Amino acid sequence: MIHRAIPANERQIEPRLAERFHKTLQQHAPPADLPFTEELAMALVSDALNWKASDLHVEPGAVDTRVRMRVDGLLHDVAVIPTVSGRHIVTYFKVLAQMDTSALARAEHGHARMDAGGMQLDLRITVVPTPNGEMLGIRLLDGLRAVLRLDEIGMSGPEQSHLRNWLAEIQGMLLVCGPVGSGKTSTLYALLRELQRQPCGIVTLEDPVESLMDGITQIEVNEKRGLTFSDAIRAMLRLDPDFLLLGEIRDPESAHTAITAAGSGQALLSTLHARDSVGAVTALRNYGVKNWEISAALEVSVAQRLLRRLCSRCRVETEITSAQRESFTTHGISAPARLWKPAGCDVCAGTGFDGRIGVFEVWRLDTEARTLIVHGADEPALRKHATATGSRTLLADALEKTAAGLTTFAELRRLGRQAQPADSAV
Ligand SMILES: [Zn+2]
Incomplete structure (x- = not known):
């Protein structure tokens, strides 16, 4: 298996969020020889939407890459993916936002639109260089978000x-x-x-x-x-x-x-x-x-x-x-x-x-x-x-x-x- 959800006994994690996320990743686990970056990227965004997350982070570490989502203002660790998958996802979103895909020496910002389940989404994308590789932050903006009274x-x-x-x-x-x-x-x-x-x-x-x-x-x-x-x-x-x-x-x-x-x-x-x-x-x-x-x-x-x-x-x-x-x-x-x-x-x-x-x-x-x-x-x-x-x-x-x-x-x-x-x- 290429993904694992973070065990619930590592704190900061809402066990039920981690469990649901783990299931999603399993559904999207690819045959070993197929590229699947786009599918995984879509799955991440659609799950972030389902949980009403405002942000999605892909953060490379020394060993593997951590996926985190901000729900009601708190960042939850939801999964760990292999470094190579993390890198592909970062590149995927950089292409989507028409950003320079070479490794960056400074923080870059971009916008992208994505069609998720028939809904047009505006994504505000930030890529920041870190010692372990590029970190990706996505702010999810629903263009039709209801304006409160x-x-x-x-x-x-x-x-x-x-x-x-x-x-x-x-x-x-x-x-x-x-x-x-x-x-x-x-x-x-x-x-x-x-x-x-x-x-x-x-x-x-x-x-x-x-x-x-x-x-x-x-x-x-x-x-x-x-x-x-x-x-x-x-x-x-x-x-x-x-x-x-x-x-x-x-x-x-x-x-x-x-x-x-x-x-x-x-x-x-x-x-x-x-x-x-x-x-x-x-x-x-x-x-x-x-x-x-x-x-x-x-x-x-x-x-x-x-x-x-x-x-x-x-x-x-x-x-x-x-x-x-x-x-x-x-x-x-x-x-x-x-x-x-x-x-x-x-x-x-x-x-x-x-x-x-x-x-x-x-x-x-x-x-x-x-x-x-x-x-x-x-x-x-x-x-x-x-x-x-x-x-x-x-x-x-x-x-x-x-x-x-x-x-x-x-x-x-x-x-x-x-x-x-x-x-x-x-
Ligand atoms: Zn309740």
Whole structure:
């Protein structure tokens, strides 16, 4: 046999995922003398889709190659394949994405389309050189992926109102902050969906376009075909829309574009790598934006993370410890009588979790916040003001969702470096 699933006793592996994957590989095991790379590649992608994986990794090691899939934000090791099969798969996807097939000395990115079971898929492909050979990462984007409504992303009613009020005013800048994979893009699309019903011009500049939306002009950066980020920005500004969506503020150029657009009567939505809502101010300062410019342009800063949502079909009650109880009360949330923990059933493939839920922190800037920014106030000062004016932290929102049985106490660890409760064991 040429493949083996990783034994379930090596941790990190969801046994049922490994078992199902093992079966797939067996079905696709080829007669010894036939090339089968394409079949195996298709099987990997279609399985990734079945499990609703967002990413598929093929990672060469010293001895063999590991296949991993990201499901609900966690990477699961699902199989080990021979190094030579791994190499063929990497080459297959490089050809599909029209990338240079010689061994690369640096990371390369590409796009490919694939027909999987009648469904057109957009694949975002990254190949990175490692000491053991090339590592392949595939981000799976379903071009017809449903765009969630604002009331479906997990945001509380009052926070949704802050965003809707901003949309109605058509001015300044709304930023969604968080690390990669924190659901920022879904939030922007949910906001665009609100705007679709209104008679206003909307243009987006994305890299790449992740969901297609009717009635909205979507521009995709494509450096290979000659549409650079700078060209695309100029094209976008010429269209003079009411709302501009810039996929990401990632350098001084995009930061200044955003500030300029927001200062010239257009409303701008974008995402930013920042730890929390007030961290957006620091990030913009680091890109060379002046305090007075930030103060004039920034209207709303949203921070968000995704936590795994407990499978409601199999979750089980668990006792709440006194330390956990204290975490709730410290944050002004009444502690629940009990908490919930994952079990595992057929519906959730034994993981105990079913999809993810957003946790949010929404900071609507007022006059005093603007004054603080102009005077160069640091993050702790801005944080203090935001909290005093009713902005709830990511942790507080996450604790409310934990109390409601939507997620677990252990998931709070995913909030990153933000202040966390002392006892975050299940
Ligand atoms: Zn379940």
